[in-house]
Amino acid sequence: MMRSLVARLSGGAWLLLPVLATGCGGPSLQDEAQALAACPAQPQPFADRVASYSPGLNAGFGQQDFPGIVLGPPQGAGAGSGSVDVLSLGRGGDIVLEFTDVGVVDGPGVDLLVFENVFISPIGPYTERGIVSVSEDGQTWHEFPCASTDAAGGYPGCAGTTPVYSSPANGVSATDPTVAGGNGFDLATLGVPRARFVRVRDAGNNPNGSPSSGFDLDAVAVVNGYALCQTP
Structure with missing residues (x-):
């Protein structure tokens, strides 16, 4: 069994460092330690692998830079201008991202941030909603409720309703929900202790013009x- 110790990082992020413990009939401490791959020089709290991508109708924008365009940190452009560093999923399209350095765990408040290219126009916010699910093994999924037609209520539970303020160029932390922008998700909502995979599915009722139909994914943090790795 793997237990974890929480440590506060700069920029508002939390990192749970593995503390290995044995249980009756479970793997030994040595077995679990050997199971962890070596960390890269700078472990990143962002999705770093695309497990699957199923584009929907009128997808296409950003595919020339796929998969890198959805990996790593967000490229936010602020409230007045949606980022073009995104992948359009298309109507009903979905994508599954995997974390290999740092997984998501149920901690204090928001555990996961999903970034889209929302912007605020003179007539109000322009949103494209996405439905978010999480999984520990990539097989069993737990979906966050998303009220994708509740415009008056601000589409509670959906991704793609808040502008993105963080980018590598401006120094705004991408792991601090109070400044990063994007939409936050708390694993406690689903009763899920941790996750290594995140799935985002276009809600199916977004504007549908080629080649940028549907939810436009920027990043996941x-x-x-x-x-998920061990330091030397």
């Missing part, structure tokens, strides 16, 4: 995390 871990706020509360646990180590």
